Amino acid sequence: MRHSGAPDTLGALVACKDRRNALKNPYAQLHEHGITLEMVVASPMLGPHPLLRDLFSPRAGKDRATDVYRPPAITDPRRDIDAVEMYVPFSWYEPMRLENLGFTAPGEGS
Numbered sequence: 001m002r003h004s005g006a007p008d009t010l011g012a013l014v015a016c017k018d019r020r021n022a023l024k025n026p027y028a029q030l031h032e033h034g035i036t037l038e039m040v041v042a043s044p045m046l047g048p049h050p051l052l053r054d055l056f057s058p059r060a061g062k063d064r065a066t067d068v069y070r071p072p073a074i075t076d077p078r079r080d081i082d083a084v085e086m087y088v089p090f091s092w093y094e095p096m097r098l099e100n101l102g103f104t105a106p107g108e109g110s
Helices: 010-022 037-042 050-055 058-069 093-100
Strands: none
Touching: 010 037, 010 093, 058 093
């Protein structure tokens, strides 16, 4: 996040979005009604892992995406793929994964 210049609140914004979207899915693990940005920022889940953020290297994701996109001749994931369901173990990974999988340009995942 620091390398891309993303705002500090990006992870919290993604977490709020994901929890609101989960309310639309009866099978979703989390069903948190009334979640606010302030509640997420104050939660212990975002705060204790800041050092892990610097350990994420998008190179492996880019390499795997290249391998996966080659056989069906995907050259522009944003244009060629209608929907994607990514696993993101931490909410602040989502913007980085969007970038390294080619759905947005580097630095524009937020």
